Amino acid sequence: MLGHKLKSYRKKQGLSLSDLSQLTSISKSYLSYIERNVKQNPSIDVLKKIAAVMDITVEELIEDTLPEFQNEEVLLDEEWVLLIEQAIQEGVSKEQFKHFQDYIKYVNWTKQNKNNGGKLHER
Amino acid sequence: MSGDKETNHLDREWVELMDEAKHIGLSPEEVLTFLTGSKEDHSG
Numbered sequence: 830m831l832g833h834k835l836k837s838y839r840k841k842q843g844l845s846l847s848d849l850s851q852l853t854s855i856s857k858s859y860l861s862y863i864e865r866n867v868k869q870n871p872s873i874d875v876l877k878k879i880a881a882v883m884d885i886t887v888e889e890l891i892e893d894t895l896p897e898f899q900n901e902e903v904l905l906d907e908e909w910v911l912l913i914e915q916a917i918q919e920g921v922s923k924e925q926f927k928h929f930q931d932y933i934k935y936v937n938w939t940k941q942n943k944n945n946g947g948k949l950h951e952r
Numbered sequence: 953m954s955g956d957k958e959t960n961h962l963d964r965e966w967v968e969l970m971d972e973a974k975h976i977g978l979s980p981e982e983v984l985t986f987l988t989g990s991k992e993d994h995s996g
Binding site: 930 | 965966967969970971972973974976977978980983984986987988
């Protein structure tokens with residue numbers, strides 16, 4: 830939970846709630862609400878202020894609270910890891926790669942559609 | 953320090969993208985062809 834994580838980071842920094850309140854210009858009561866998970870969806874501005882004081886990124890502050898990041902490590906074969914290095918070396922952006930994936934998905938979809946005889950809704 | 957964090961974040965995003973590429977049925981060879989082809993497109 831975000832609250833537990835925030836409290837853990839704060840303790841690690843040796844900060845009291847009052848200290849954090851002064852450094853972030855966020856009220857002590859509001860910070861307390863976040864830590865006790867009373868307030869579970871603070872705004873991005875609030876998260877940015879807290880993360881800046883903790884010297885971490887907003888992603889680091891919230892990532893464990895997001896289901897898709899609970900299992901952080903996706904295991905890839907070495908072959909695929911080398912492709913990541915290749916992509917970075919070639920200067921291919923993530924956006925370009927996403928567009929490529931979308932294109933492949935579309936091609937797969939059209940193939941599937943043809944195999945179904947163009948009947949999309951038939952089961 | 954923040955540079956390291958950015959690199960880790962970037963790497964993780966790439967890992968997720970490659971993982972998705974695997975799931976949609978792309979082979980490493982096809983991905984490599986795209987990567988090298990992209991460079992040619994930009995130069996031309």
